[in-house]
Amino acid sequence: MFLTGVLKGIQVTIENLFKRALTIRYPHQKIEAAERFRGEHSFDISKCKSCGLCERICPSRAIEMIEIKGKKYPKIDMGKCSFCGLCTEICPFGALKLTKNFSLASGNKKDFIKKPRKLKK
Amino acid sequence: MIKRKIEKNKLVEVLKKAKQQGFEHLSCLSVVDWPEKKKFELNYLIWSYKKKKLLSIKTFIERDKPQIKSVVELWGANAEAHEREAHELFGIDFEGNKNLTPLFLKDWKGKPPFRKDFDWRKFVNKKYFGDKNA
Amino acid sequence: MHETKTYRFPIGPAHPAMANFGIDIEIEGEKVINAKSDPGYLHRGFEKLMEYRTYLQNTILVGRVCVFEPFSYELAYNIAVDKIAGLDVPERGSYIRVMMSELMRISSHLVWMSKMCRATGLDTVLKLAITYRDYILELFEESTGGRVYPVYIRPGGVRWDLPDRFNEHLEKALKKLEDGLLKIDGLMFKNDIFISRTRNVGILKKNTAIKLGATGPVLKACGFKYDIRKDNPYEVYKELDFDVPVYNGCDSYSRSLVRRNEIEESIKIIRQLVKNMPSGNHINKISPFASLPQGEVYSRIEGARGEIGFHIISTGSDMPYRVKIRSPSFTHFIPVLEDILTGSQIADVPVIYWSLDPCADMDR
Numbered sequence: 001m002f003l004t005g006v007l008k009g010i011q012v013t014i015e016n017l018f019k020r021a022l023t024i025r026y027p028h029q030k031i032e033a034a035e036r037f038r039g040e041h042s043f044d045i046s047k048c049k050s051c052g053l054c055e056r057i058c059p060s061r062a063i064e065m066i067e068i069k070g071k072k073y074p075k076i077d078m079g080k081c082s083f084c085g086l087c088t089e090i091c092p093f094g095a096l097k098l099t100k101n102f103s104l105a106s107g108n109k110k111d112f113i114k115k116p117r118k119l120k121k
Numbered sequence: 122m123i124k125r126k127i128e129k130n131k132l133v134e135v136l137k138k139a140k141q142q143g144f145e146h147l148s149c150l151s152v153v154d155w156p157e158k159k160k161f162e163l164n165y166l167i168w169s170y171k172k173k174k175l176l177s178i179k180t181f182i183e184r185d186k187p188q189i190k191s192v193v194e195l196w197g198a199n200a201e202a203h204e205r206e207a208h209e210l211f212g213i214d215f216e217g218n219k220n221l222t223p224l225f226l227k228d229w230k231g232k233p234p235f236r237k238d239f240d241w242r243k244f245v246n247k248k249y250f251g252d253k254n255a
Numbered sequence: 256m257h258e259t260k261t262y263r264f265p266i267g268p269a270h271p272a273m274a275n276f277g278i279d280i281e282i283e284g285e286k287v288i289n290a291k292s293d294p295g296y297l298h299r300g301f302e303k304l305m306e307y308r309t310y311l312q313n314t315i316l317v318g319r320v321c322v323f324e325p326f327s328y329e330l331a332y333n334i335a336v337d338k339i340a341g342l343d344v345p346e347r348g349s350y351i352r353v354m355m356s357e358l359m360r361i362s363s364h365l366v367w368m369s370k371m372c373r374a375t376g377l378d379t380v381l382k383l384a385i386t387y388r389d390y391i392l393e394l395f396e397e398s399t400g401g402r403v404y405p406v407y408i409r410p411g412g413v414r415w416d417l418p419d420r421f422n423e424h425l426e427k428a429l430k431k432l433e434d435g436l437l438k439i440d441g442l443m444f445k446n447d448i449f450i451s452r453t454r455n456v457g458i459l460k461k462n463t464a465i466k467l468g469a470t471g472p473v474l475k476a477c478g479f480k481y482d483i484r485k486d487n488p489y490e491v492y493k494e495l496d497f498d499v500p501v502y503n504g505c506d507s508y509s510r511s512l513v514r515r516n517e518i519e520e521s522i523k524i525i526r527q528l529v530k531n532m533p534s535g536n537h538i539n540k541i542s543p544f545a546s547l548p549q550g551e552v553y554s555r556i557e558g559a560r561g562e563i564g565f566h567i568i569s570t571g572s573d574m575p576y577r578v579k580i581r582s583p584s585f586t587h588f589i590p591v592l593e594d595i596l597t598g599s600q601i602a603d604v605p606v607i608y609w610s611l612d613p614c615a616d617m618d619r
Contacts, residue, residue, distance in 0.1 A: 005446040009379050012442060022386060036400035036415070057543055059312035084315040084406050090543060098400075122553065145465050148555070151566040151579035164566065166553055166581075170465070170479075173486050177553065198590035199468040206585075224589075225295035225618055235303055 033100040038083040040101040041076055043119035047095035048073055054087035054096055063087060066115070073116035078104055122175045129180045133190050136165065136178065140195055143171040147196045150203040152211045154237045159184045161213060165192075182213070191217035210235035261288065266604060268296045274370075274613045276588065282601055290596035292589045298618040305578040310336050310410060311543045313575070318404050320580060321616040323366050326359035327558035328580075328616075329408040334489055335554035335565040336410040340547045345536040348412030349490045354528045355398075355407060356556075357521040361432065362391040363559035364514045367612045371511060372443060374605040375452045380443045387435040390428040397421060412538030422529055429522055436518060444515055453507040457595045457607035460505055467594060468586035471561025472517065473611060475501050476509035483557040494531075497524050507610035514612070517559075546573045560584060560612050582616035589617070 024031065033039065050072040055063045062080035065072040074087075074096065088096045099120075106112065127135050146168040153162040165178040182189050192200045194217070204215040205224045212233035215221065223229065232239050263281045267273030277293035301320055305313045317332040318325030330352055337344060344352070365388040372380035392402045398417055399405035407414050443449050459469065461477040474481055482499040484492040500516035502509035549571045555564040561583030570576040588611065595607055 002448050002451075005448040008441050008446065009377070012379055012383075012438065022389075034396045034400065035418070036398070037396060038400040057312065059308055059315045082315060082404075083401070085400065086311070086315065086543075146470075147468055148562065149553070149564055149566060149579060149581040151577075153568055153577045164553075164579075166564070166566065168555075170481060170486075175487075175553065175555075196468070197466055198593065199466065199586055202585065202589040223295075225298040227295065234300070241303065 033102060037100045037102070038085050038098045040078070040099050040104055041081075041088075041114070041119055042097045042099045042121060043074070043116060044095045044097075044121050045073060045116055047093045048116075049093055049095075051092065053090045053092070057086045057090050059084065059086065068116060075116060076114045076119065078112040078114060079109075122177055124177045124179065126179045129182050129189055132165075132178070132180055133192060133194070136167075136192055136195055139167060139176060139178070142169075144169045144176050146170060147192075147199055147203070148175075150200075150207060152207045152213065152235075154184075154211060154235070156184065156237050161187055161211065163189065163207075163213075187211070187213040189213065189215060191215035193218050209233065212236065265293065268293070273608070275615060276613060276617065278592070278596070278604070278608075280596070280601070280604070285601050287596050287599050287601060287604065290593050292593055294588065294617050296618065297615045301619045302578050302580060305575055307574065309544060309573045310340075310547060310575065313578075314409060315406050318406060320582065320619055321558075321560075321584075321614045322403065323614055324359050324363040324559045325404050325406075326356045326408065327556060327563050329406075330356050330490075331554055331556045331558075331563045331565050332567075333408045333410055334556065335552045335567045336547070338552045338554060339550045339567060339569050340410060340541060340545070342411040342539055342541065344412050344490075345539060346491075346533045347416075347535050348537045348539075350528050350532050351413045351417060351537060352408055353490050353492065353495075354525055355395075355405070355413075357524050357528075358391050358394060360559045361518050361521050362388050364518050365391075367514060367559075367609070368439065368443065371606075371609045372449075374609040375449055377443060377446070377449060380439055383435065383439055383442070387432055387439075390431055394421070394425060394428055397424065409538060410541055412536075412540075414538070416537045425525070425529065429525065432518075432522065436515070440515075444512065449511075450508060453511060453606060453610065454504070455506050455508075456603045457507045457510075457599060457610055458505050459591065459595050463594060464591070467590040469561070469591050470583055470586070471557065471559070472510055472513040473561065473587060473591065475499065475513045477505050478503040483555055483562060487555065489554070489556055491528075495524055495527055507606055510610045544573055546571060555581070558583060560614060560616075561587065563616075580616075580619050582619060584612075584614050584617035585619075587611045587617075588613060 052065050054074050055065050060080045060082045062077045063074045066075045085098050088098050144167040148168050149166040151164040160181045161184055163180050167176045191204055201218055201220055204218050205221055207213050208221045209224050209226060210233055261281055261283045265277050265279050267277035268275055275296045279291040279293055280287055281289040317328045320328045365384045369381040369384040395405050396402045398421055399407040461479050464474050464477045480499055480501045485499055497520045500513050502512050547569050549569055551568050553564060553566045555562055564581030566579040567575050568577045
């Protein structure tokens with residue numbers, strides 16, 4: 001009774017044995033992320049006018065404005081960030097952007113707190 | 122949506138009548154806390170499969186003595202689960218519901234957490250950050 | 256030696272056949288005589304969190320209620336906010352919203368398929384279904400920027416317009432899905448092993464289902480034709496032509512078939528949407544910190560698991576005063592599951608459990 005079911009399963013397995021694998025060998029090969037992908041932030045400190053809108057809109061409260069030479073710039077806690085992209089949308093000067101970089105893992109807790117100067121342009 | 126505001130002691134009577142008229146699906150029981158008015162607002166949202174209409178029955182109970190008759194006799198275990206949730210998160214007692222045991226929060230001893238005057242910031246600071254900022 | 260007739264033990268929450276959720280079961284021999292649900296392991300207090308965030312910030316939060324169908328929650332929440340704010344959604348925005356939530360329904364049902372097959376021991380379909388789901392996730396990544404949490408629907412429309420070559424990629428993915436569904440049919444729905452494992456297992460009669468508040472595929476499998484998309488249409492569902500699959504079996508097999516056929520219907524809906532997609536504006540924007548007028552709204556939509564509702568009360572500030580989320584799994588996994596499990600066999604527990612399609616939305 002169950003023989004047809006078992007045979008069908010084996011048939012699919014054999015069919016797939018000779019097909020190209022769908023997965024890739026990750027660290028060596030990479031799939032390019034989509035244009036709209038929301039990854040790590042990039043920050044252009046020369047464009048920032050210290051308005052603080054990004055701090056106000058962040059739903060996870062991951063952004064904190066800290067003082068550098070008398071002006072305030074966003075410090076981002078990647079551990080709290082949910083990569084929604086609201087801060088980039090509200091930024092009137094285009095200083096904050098989301099890049100395609102998704103490999104943010106680190107063994108050190110301090111690496112997740114990105115000070116304004118540590119964020120790439 | 123048909124909206125009706127009723128007295129709290131007429132609740133079971135009204136809901137029974139509504140159920141007989143075809144409002145069979147208890148979709149949601151939503152509780153709202155109004156500390157200034159010293160009231161809890163209870164919304165019974167009921168859908169009728171036949172009439173394709175939504176009925177919202179609203180009733181207010183005292184915040185100091187939050188008691189109301191249970192509707193377990195009408196919707197059985199479904200009403201029981203909704204009332205358990207309201208009991209746990211807002212501290213409302215449903216007379217006639219024998220199973221008001223904790224649902225989500227097993228060892229909760231403090232104030233019901235969804236009340237407006239529950240200070241969650243203080244609670245979190247005390248519990249997870251060792252009372253540093255509390 | 257003790258002589259015991261009944262034996263109590265918990266299944267879950269840390270159990271391969273469970274999803275962050277436990278059941279306390281009392282058995283006599285092989286028969287379950289009493290079952291008590293034990294939810295709360297994923298209680299994150301969304302309703303309270305939303306009281307402290309603005310309407311726009313909440314759109315990021317709501318999707319997290321259920322991992323497998325964030326779009327349905329985003330849609331239900333945003334319909335409610337639109338009603339409170341009195342916002343009109345442009346036609347194109349509405350079309351995109353529906354298209355995305357139908358894609359989400361397919362993706363959610365595919366995840367269910369893989370889990371259902373894990374419960375019945377058909378591991379091939381587990382991998383196949385997850386593979387086909389990935390084609391949809393790629394579409395999400397392309398159009399919304401997020402694979403699992405899209406954060407795409409906004410009060411007043413959708414966040415971005417569709418990308419340039421989206422329709423082409425969509426059609427390709429749908430073709431692959433149709434082929435895949437045929438393949439899965441042979442392995443799962445027409446497979447004797449699957450049928451014997453699910454037929455007449457977990458009976459839920461129509462009257463009990465209505466009384467206990469079952470919705471969605473669970474109710475449709477009881478022979479009760481009810482779909483919010485048809486009976487209380489929202490967005491553009493009024494203009495669309497689709498069927499509601501209904502089966503009379505009342506068992507796990509019927510519930511499986513309903514979900515399988517819903518995928519087909521969703522593909523049909525998406526094709527219609529692509530064909531009739533109007534051009535123009537996709538969003539009527541509101542200010543991110545806007546205060547909305549006073550009001551009370553209850554919005555309901557048909558999610559993949561059943562009825563999703565948002566009861567929002569606004570007192571005129573920029574944050575909601577109270578949000579109540581009505582989630583389908585709450586009623587499916589407390590009253591309905593306890594009712595079905597009582598009297599079933601212990602070996603059938605995972606099958607019954609997965610046939611109801613669990614998700615984290617029972618805790619919220």
